[in-house]
Amino acid sequence: MPSGGGEAVKGRKRRSRRRSRAQREDAGRGELVSSSVQSAQQCLLQQDYGTAFVHFLLALNLAPALKDLAIDSFRFTLLKWADELDGVGRIQELFDCYEQALELFPKDEVIINSMGEHLFRMGFRDEAAAHFYKALKLKPDFPEAKENFYRVANWLVERWHFLMLNDNGRNRKYQLAIQRAVRDGCTSVLDIGTGTGILGMCAKKAGASEVYACELSKTMYELACEVVSANGMADSIKILHKKSLDMEIPRDIPSRVSLVVTETVDAGLLGEGIVESLIHAWKHLLFPPANAEGVPLSNPSQTGRVIPAGATVFAMAVQCPEIRRHHRLCVSAVGGLDLSAAGHIRSPVRCSEDADESSEPYTTERLSRLPGGFAALTEPCRVIQIDFNNPQELEGLCLREAVQLRVPVIQDGDVDALAVWFELHLDQENSISTGPDEDTCWEQAVYPVPSHCSVKCSDELLVDVSCRDTYLRVSCAGVTSSSSSRLHISSTDEVVSAEVPSNPELELCSALAGLQTHHDCPARSFTLDSSEIVLLNNTNYHECFRKAMAKLLSFLEAQEESSSSSKPLYVLDVSEGFSVLSLMAARLGPVRAYSSVEKQQHQALLQLLARENGAHEDALEFWLGHVEDDSAVLQRPDPEKLWSAIVLDCVETCGLLRQNFMEKATLARCLLEEGGRIFPERIVIHGMLVESDTLLQESAVQGTEPTLGFNIAPFINQFTVPVHVFLDLSTLECTHLSDPAELFVLDLMDTNNNYTNRDVWVRANTSGKVTAIPLWYHIYLDSDVRVSTFRPDSHWKQVAVILQRPLVVNAGDQIKLSVQFHKSSISITAVREEEEEETLTR
Incomplete structure (x- = not known):
């Protein structure tokens, strides 16, 4: 039929035109994809990561089939571009890029993990954890995501x-x-x-x-x-x-x-x-x-x-060297540096009148586990009682005037802190005490005393108590002695006399001393974190560093003399936080020392110490002022010169190895002059087998019995981390089942000596159940000089790897520890010799 045929012909013609158009479109798309890929690769060579990222996005959206081939280049481009955006504060663009990348690769564990890292650095811990957890779900053996999740889990679900x-x-x-x-x-x-x-x-x-x-x-x-x-x-x-x-x-x-x-x-x-x-x-x-009023009791x-219905708070004065060295400068010199010019170095943990918003009124400790213990200098005294069922009392709590208590001293000593705990009255019949002698999940609050304060058995301690800003503030106001002289601690944290017996000779001496005092130039005070104060108090660490650095500089000076060169030696200290290592190096010879400290207060303190210790004004510089961003902190001191020594901070105070420190060491080696050295040059990891119910209790919920029969453990134990940090091995309640053993070696100067895994055989010398393997480090500054993170004066704590399943051992058993190292993460599995042989024969 004509009409039908006509329609058929017209239909065929239309289909023909569509095919032609589709072919031209496909060809054009192919050319665009090819051009975009080539442009992306060219931009990568030029390190123009932003433009390369745009070209990759276009190409992969047009040609999804290329995803598998381009994924590695795309990841590399994204991560480099994200770091650049992060460095210049273009945060919204950074996350827009990640969102675009995840539209293309919604299940890519590397991209998801990297986005989590940026979220965590910006303080979005919950969101970061979700990304790390998702990356682990996609790839359970992904080491970067595993390490990230373990680190963030400590923030999300506190121990x-x-x-x-x-x-x-x-x-x-x-x-x-x-x-x-x-x-x-x-x-x-x-x-x-x-x-x-x-x-x-x-x-x-x-x-x-x-x-x-x-x-x-x-x-x-x-x-x-x-x-x-x-x-x-x-x-x-x-x-x-x-x-x-x-x-x-x-x-x-x-x-x-x-x-x-x-x-x-x-x-x-x-x-x-x-x-x-x-x-x-x-x-x-x-x-x-x-x-x-008006409430019917019926x-x-x-x-x-x-x-709880209310609480009663108690306090007592304690002498404790461990608290003292974390909150007060206890030494006058370290590594050849006179620290007396520093004025008053104080902890941010204080509740004096001049404390600013960045200060905390107290820190927390489990007093029963402090190395060296503590001595009670007073009996516990009641400092405040609160009724949570009295709304009027609660509203007036912050308006109360500070109360001063007189607390009898029962033992001679130095007051290092006021220790505070409470009894929580749940109702008339049930109470919980958080005291230092109780078996409780709570630590005690510690209010450090900012300066030296000695007391004798017949004295009375004056203690001020208030609830300003709804924080309980307990401070040592002074001491009243039996001789009627009364001392108080001023706002500058110095113990001064407020009332003394009449004594003309003493008054004359005081007046003469006053004539020599420059009242218009008060002594400066500097605030350092407690981790920085305890480091400054570690004289062994600084003396070992001085010794190793002096040896290196003497060797390099001899080289310079033999080559008739008079150029200075360049030393870079990239330690975290406040460090005097650069200044120590500057005083050891013709050295230009560079410090990476960032805070203005830290820089002012280093400059003051430099002047008072006779360092030349050009001998110390602050390196971050010379580089564009933190990522470039390891670079040449100038285009014609390499570093003589680079100091890396490899171990966190909590006992963990710092993230990416081996990558930093790799870069640092490329920037050393001939004969130059990284400090430290080697880290040796030591450990032992222990049985510790305490570590198990602090690492995971143990069954349903302690949780009243509720099913909680499987859910919260998802946030169990295999490494317990901030551990004091010297006071840990545990049974040592073996002698210490060398488990792993990390060589920062020679990568050929490094490996990723190692099997170590350890002999059990006591029968028991291996629940954990505590770790500490011997840090070799050179081949002869080393410091240990397991010393009474160490500023570092230890860590412990918790075994997933405790291992029952008998004395004499040989235990194989399989140690794996990835970036900065250590994992350990343990198996008895008999079980190893059974596995091999299967």
């Missing part, structure tokens, strides 16, 4: 969560107090700062009809939701991801509740904001207390109650 959940006594007392309150008619419950949700689940199990909970941490909120669901309570406990201070009725909960349960208390009781959150709860979320469901 005290494990201790708290393993503290059966604490959990049981909370459960009893909640059961009693619900039985008394408190049937609507709000759990503030729910954590894993255990207290809210206790309330529901006790018979509460309505249970609500809130949690600010995104990680802990998601964890609580998982736990509550796994325990069959998802429909009966409503969990909110927000601060209780942001909660409103009826938006978040339908009406006021009759019971608030919380454990938002830290070692200093008030540091987690419990007062502020309870004031808000009493005003907006909780029924009035039973003792309030209807307990319409009255409010808080668990």
